[in-house]
Amino acid sequence: MKLLVTSALPYANGEIHLGHLAGAYLPADIYVKYHRLKGTDVIFICGSDEHGVPITIAAQRAGISPKELVDYYHPLIKQSFEKFGIEFDNYSRTSLSLHYQTVQNFFLQIYRRGFITPKTTSQLYCPRCKMFLADRYVEGACPSCGNNEARGDQCEQCGKWLEPFELIDPRCKICGMTPERRETVHWFFRLSQFETNLRTWLASKTHWKPNVMRFCEGWLKRGLVDRPITRDLSWGVPVPLPEAKGKVFYVWFDAPIGYISATQDWAESLGKPDLWKDYWFNPQTKLVHFIGKDNIVFHAIVWPAMLMAHDEFILPSEIPANEFLNLEGAKLSTSRNRAIWLSDYLSQYPPDPLRYALAINLPENRDVDFTWADFHSRNNNELADILGNFINRVAVFIKRYYCGKIPQLTGTDPDSENVIKMAQEIVLRIEGLIEGFQIKDAAREMMNLAAIGNRYFDHSAPWRTFSADRAQCDRTMAVCARLISMLEIITYPFLPFTSRKIAKMLHLGKRSWHDALNPVVPSELGETEILFQKLPEEIIIQERSKLESGSDNNVKNKKEPSMISIEEFKKIDLRVALVKSAERIPGTSKLLKLIIDLGKEERQIVAGIGEAYSPEAVVGKQVVVVVNLQPATIRGVESFGMLLAAVDGKQVALIRPDQDVTPGTTVT
């Protein structure tokens, strides 16, 4: 058997956040790591989804081309995954020319087989942006309630569903221009032809998760309609028909074909360009798509129909779709920046605690809530206190009482036998759970093994038997060492970084999953270290307030490319200023009220440097100030400008000119 595992292609208009991880990436990675250990022939394929209107819009807003936008995000996404320990065999992207060819060939094949038909439709077109506008990119007054901000698909105020043409005074959301109605030809995929085949195929998937099955049943009951697969855009995979000049494929058509092209890309990079066929053309291959629930219809209905229409590739075997992750009791929202971004997380914490906190509470059955309090408690009370402490107490005991020599297992007793048996049962249970996509329960079982270790250690009381019954004490430690050796293997899919540390501690080499049932135990302990650092309780409050400030400020697309043009930079008026006076603002530790001299004028500004600088220390110094910043009132004190300083955590350093200049001098 071969396994071809995919995770939904992340859309390259933003970074990865916790919702993505919990839905499609972490469970897939755990599943794949387990299978790699087991020796299964498995490949794990993913890549950035780089086409579609949202990307063209985001690019336009940032003043760059779509290609520049995806070139910015693709590597960021890729790196975040790597740092988090998500190990794809290939993380590709849909802007590759290889992908273009694959999509076009795929299309031509289903076109030849008669599953594509052209149809003339009427759409709104913006003459200034020179493009047809998707529903969501038209705004206007709602014909039923008069709300002036109704979107082309729905009026948010009265909830009425709309057609873009129904809007009164429609305007293009990008440039504000009034769009006109134009006729255009689009090509449709004849999804309706596949109703019977899909029904039969789905009926055989008796073991699929009920959430997936119910979605599909609902769709089939309603009847399938043909879907347009082309758009009038310049960004995307061109439609390879002479009469379709200037049209590209709809992103939902090209993206899943990315699973195929990314596999081809993988094969090429290995120097075996035909290797991908061993998977995609092989009926012995199980194709597993990890996705979030928003993608179910697509992966369980449309994509299989596309594959049936093409008729050469295998169909999905498993679609373990997850529900959604909420944050602190509310929906996460990227547009309001109410999200936890993976790169932000990784800049502060190690990957494994998050992998664990997410794995133990995956949205497998329903939407689930991620809270920082839970993360904190999982890290401190479970990873550090149960798992970390078990390993540590055994290691320290062996070091201190046995000079680091691990006693070998000789003789036995009912307790020890029982513990080993329970541990072996856990290994077998985890196997069944992971293979049945019950990752959450599997993670619980993993922690359970450490808890069993603690219980055994306590009951055996080696600190007493060491002098009273040495043989018994030897046995206890031998069994504990054995449990740690097992833990090294079974933690690997969930906590790969920790597992590697344990391996170093026990000088363990490469092993397979099955070795966990009867693991080797070395005779000597290596360097030991604390596996999990406890986190202070303050982080709960800090992280929570970060979330709230993100959404309150209504910062839109915080994560847009940081590239700006020289013109934008020139808008910032930077000047050298001399600090005339400074005083603390009562009731704050960080804030200073400064009067600065800008040559022609004096100004009052508030600066958050009070922890690093006393008022006396800044008076008489030259500093750099943004003078054309909107005035703000901070703690009741007005501020007309902003002081520049280098800030790294608590360390704050003022930016000052290398030599004194006339106050008011421009900085460029």
Next chain:
RNA sequence: GGUGGCGUAGCUCAGCUGGCAGAGCAGUGGAAUCAUAAUCCACGGGUCAGGGGUUCGACUCCCUUCGCCACCA
């Protein structure tokens, strides 16, 4: 608006085909001292969102109201 899902202990979640309500964390009491004051033992705690129905028996099946979510048009 249509379709589907969810609502279970203070918190986060399990409960397959109806048969005495579960886990982890938090809480309370005790034991132990090898360990990152980490562990172990015991205990308390729920009108299973509200209402109605089917049944000997309903968290589970049916209807309905409320709240939340997803998808579709």
